[in-house]
Amino acid sequence: MVTAAPGEERSPALALVNSRRVGEVDDLAAPEEAAAWLRRHELPAVAVGADDLRRLTDLRAAVRELLAALAEDRPPAATAVETVNAAARADAAAPQLVWPRKEWRSTRPGTVDEVVATLARDAIDVAGGDLGRLVRPCEAHGCVRFFFREHARRRWCSTTCGDRVRAARHQRLVVEQREAGRE
Template sequence: MSDWITVPGETASVALALVNSLHAGPNGDIDHLASPEAAASWLRSRGLLQSDTVLREVSSLAQLRAAVRELFLAFLEERDADPAAVDTVNEAAAATPGASSVAWPPTGPVRTWSTIRPGTLAEALAAIAGDAIDVLCTERAATIRVCEAHGCVRVFFREHARRRWCSTTCGDRVRAARHYRSSHS
């Protein structure tokens, strides 16, 4: 994942990170879930899959990614979400029974989620769907933005009122393009 640039909010929201696991690259789309091995690595890097769990398919994860993206965009565009996307998120959230719990590392209390199927893909999907629901139904929803850079499809949490791009890379591209246009017109 060396070409991966984390955007604001991805460390706080696994649902946002999932949406951005498919993004535009210089040579076309980059899909960090393109194979079962890549998807397992992505999930493990976020603590959502046990190291010995082998994924056989990634379609359910890719479907959840598309559904969460649809819900985020529907919220941003102030329109009704596709009912199939709502169903996908709700079904993933309900796929494995669980409960909130608290962990207490040295940094203080952290909300965790425990299920009857720990370390499985079903638990990972439920955790991601639950996070998406939390994002959409809390004050974090008001900070969701789509990067304004041409060709970028990433979504981020706007942590500063003037932020318009998901990363400095996108901001630099926009500024360079604007400079080029002004100096060549």
């Protein structure tokens, strides 16, 4: 099990983007794996078919583009914005009184529409809200994950990536010192 990147516990859209990692590691590689991923992230437990899986992976690619655009301070591709907006419209949410508070609840509970709409609305909240300025890509070579940078010195999505970078830097220094000693 991979350690969650900072912010994944607050943003299921960030967790969705990070469901594909270095190499061919993909938590959404098959319908059963996608359903398990949804359960792990406390999203509605739904049966995921092949078409549903495609909707989730298309949404993941669109949200990745939004986060990359935020991190690079550029506008996202229009198709990514359209994909996220369409997914957000897949299921309406309506306010419900759950005494003594108000909650927003799906009008189509237990469906894939509810899941993709929930993920898309979270992506919209991130991109259009205060969390958007915190989105950063991991700076470790080969890592493709994003995280919320809430500490000015943080550069990596996990201690594993930070350790890899430090070990590589140390190895480079050792090699440079050996080569300098031969001259």
